[in-house]
Amino acid sequence: MASQNNYDAIVIGGGHNGLVAAAYLARAGKKVLVLERRHLVGGSTVTEEIYPGFKYSVLSYVVSLLRPEIIRELDLAAHGLELLPLESTVTPLPNGDYLARWADHDQTRRELYRHSPKDAEAYDEFGTLMYHLAFAIKPILAMVPPDPTSLNPGDLRSLVKLGNHFRGLGEEKLYSLIKLMTMSSADYLDEWFETEALKATMSASGVIGTFLGPRSPGTAYVLLHHYMGEIDGAFRAWGFAKGGTGGVSEAIASAARRFGAEIRTESTVARVIVENGRAAGVVLENGDDIRASVVVSGVDPKRTFLDLIEPGELPGEFVHAIRRFRIRGSSGKVNLALDELPELACLPGRGPHLRGAISISPSIEYLERAYDDAKYGGFSRHPFMDIIIPSMIDPDMAPPGKHVMSIFVQYAPYELDGGWNDARREEFGDAVIDTLSEYMPNLKDIILHRQVLTPWDMEREFGLTEGNIFHGELSLHQLFFMRPAAPWSDYRTPVRDFYQCGSGTHPGGGISGASGRLAARTMLEDM
């Protein structure tokens, strides 16, 4: 086919960040084309009816810190984004008891008091500190990372601003922040709490998407992210999207289209055309050649720089850095269609707890042992699980009276001993259901359909290298101006007119859209 050279920008990958970038570029008047390999947009942020009548949020399942400025600037509410409350977390315990944290402060306090009067008080103080720290680091999420080694005035200005910002925190909070940056979540929480299940459930959030255990240093930092949502509480930065997470992608895609962006699905990009050191367009797998002034990739850094670009076009140093970028997948996902509501042995009956998260994280030791399995090449026999029942929050997710269940499972290493195959996948699914059945006795009897996704499936079906849900681990050496590789953290790349906007760039991780927005901003500066 003849080449079409009429786009200002091509976005590779219609994941949520790609769509956000496309929307902002189109909003600025650019002619934008989004190319998505699959039959629907959203990337890892999709809702699919895998089993008739039952809608699965296939991979990502809660909205985590979707940037309020994106909701506002793209007017996502007008495009159908509806975020519903996800209010509680219940951790069932092996002894038949449970630990719950509810939306209501007094209710949570009373529940924690039942386990430890001391923890009930510490929890409030901890919350206040986290709120302060989260407020302090919040501006960083909306900032293009400066290059700390650069003498460029723009970078220097950013660095000075950053320095002043942290000085303004005051000594005490600065030390707390440094602790959070360097300690393991288990150690950090030990300084505050004594209830095992509380520490375990809180620290579990620090290891999601990383190949680390709760006792690994650097995991404490992620605790902060959970308080980020409180600052923008009104925007419900944490919550469940009506229609599943695909609802978020649909809203962003609708906004992008309204601004004039064109979105093509089932269009696989084979490679980026580089001419005279500049990106000039893309070649599709079907041979079509589409030209544009700039190209931006929303897919992960490995795929972007090692597959889509001729290695010769990139400096050797950079290629090495990308090769070293840690992207080990560590989690799996199990989605269930259920004939009726599951029952928790520790809290029988239909109750508000079934509208929140259920966390299988009874103790730090439990989590660390789950990690041990994975460290030595197996999947966890008794994994950490973060479970929600989306149909309890949005009844339209399943036929009336029926339910869907979303189970995030960790650990499932990409590098499984002997490798993943269909049999090992189902074996992994069995381990998940067996473990969960210990807490939900009726579970096995009510399963109508089960979808199991391992890191292997995530790579093959969703293009996530090594099945890493964050496009690269969120560990300290891979954050901010190190993400994905210094100094290319400002969304530019060594190839002129070629940009990156995926979760593998700052601030990465979760359905935040921040990478897409910041990348578009950088591109518009250059265009």
Added chain:
Amino acid sequence: MLRTTPFHARTSALCQAQNWRRWAGYIAASSYELNHDREYHAIRSAAALIDVSPLYKYLLRGPDAQRLLNRVVTRDVEKCAVNQVMYTPWCDEAGKVIDDGTLSRLGEEMFRLTAAEPNLRWLQDNAVSLDVTIDDVSDSIAAVALQGPNSREILKRASDADLDGLRFFRLTSGRVQDVPVTISRTGYTGDLGYEVWVDAERALSLWDSLVSAGEPYGITPAGMLALDVARIEAGLLLNQVDYIPANKALIEARKSSPFELGLGWTVVLEKDHFVGQTALLEERKQDPEWQFKGLEIEWDSLEEIYNGFGLPPELPTVPWRTSVPVYSHDRQIGYGTSGAWSPTLKKYIALAHLQARHAEPGTELTMEVTAEHQRKHARARVVDPPFFDPERKRA
């Protein structure tokens, strides 16, 4: 002593928050859960069940029922077909609004009028020499609103009424289980929704049927706080909050004409004589001095104000209903009467009375916000209500 509604045996058992408020001499749940958040989202994303029994309800019967109503309200009741519902205000002789409500034509010679305030005497005074019986059925008729995108499915399951054929602001009758009900496609949320009218003695049985049919569709009992957010989004007025009824206003300045409340569309001046007609005819010759509009408070402006104190924006966690000054270039030109954070629109919105020359949609004004004990002005933009008007409301 405050009264309880016919649904009280159910609502009181559900009301975890023990958060009640007064409504027309009854107690009404402000929220059932400890926080009204989920109840609000039920209205917009699933279905909410709201006890609206405290409404004043009058049954008007007789050959002159239509004439009486046409004499009192501003809409043309002659145009109201059997099984049709009309929203309407009514005025005093000076053309100032006394109250507003819905009138339902239950038969050729039978109407039901709802009101926020007692209106029996007003109706009777206007019925002199007319052949009409007016009964106060406020206590004998219970009403529950079922509102939200799933409300139709639930009612279809629960009743034998033809709901697919029931258009917006129309009513039908049928049975829920064996309980005779009237179902009107009306509500106070601006969403797809219905109000179900039932003999007070059968109220509990109706409630139970609706809850059991609605359970798979996410039916959630909702209180006044959730309802208030929804009605502000829908730009629906509240008597004694957004306006003062003319018969209770202590000074002239507190009274409003329908034109000043954005209710000009309800005033049919061409019909036979009605209370306030002469004054309203006169008023229509000039532009009204005041307009009732929506305000969208700008997030960036709130952020600036609060960041000045080292704080993130603090938004109202529950809807407010106080008088809040609105300015144009630091001169007060109006006042907000209701406001809320809209979780659906992700906007801070308010309903406000504005001097007409500052009421053009798009006009940049400021509204007072109190941040860290200091009065500040947040930028706000005038919009025409409703803020939220989904297609499903009429579809």
